[in-house]
Amino acid sequence: MTKRELAELLKFSSPREIYVITHYNVLKRVFCPFRVTVLQEIGTLKRGQIVLVQEIKVTYELKTVYIINNDAYFYYHFDIIM
Numbered sequence: 001m002t003k004r005e006l007a008e009l010l011k012f013s014s015p016r017e018i019y020v021i022t023h024y025n026v027l028k029r030v031f032c033p034f035r036v037t038v039l040q041e042i043g044t045l046k047r048g049q050i051v052l053v054q055e056i057k058v059t060y061e062l063k064t065v066y067i068i069n070n071d072a073y074f075y076y077h078f079d080i081i082m
Contacts, residue, residue, distance in 0.1 A: 015032075015055045016032045017029055018030050018064075032056065033052040034052070035053075036052075036079060038050075039077055053067065053068055054070075057072065063075070
């Protein structure tokens, strides 16, 4: 993916909101900050800890990254609390 293609794709996304599908197959829009549970120890975060996601970013490989306490973590280390 070129930088131009990535820029075109990111025009339609926001660092302050994310769409998630609930356990009941309902699409919900969640706004930052939102709470997540840490699934495994990573960085200074401990398993089971509840933290706030300040922003949502995307890498060049289109992987979602959560900004928590000004540090970036991949989304798969967390579970969103609805």
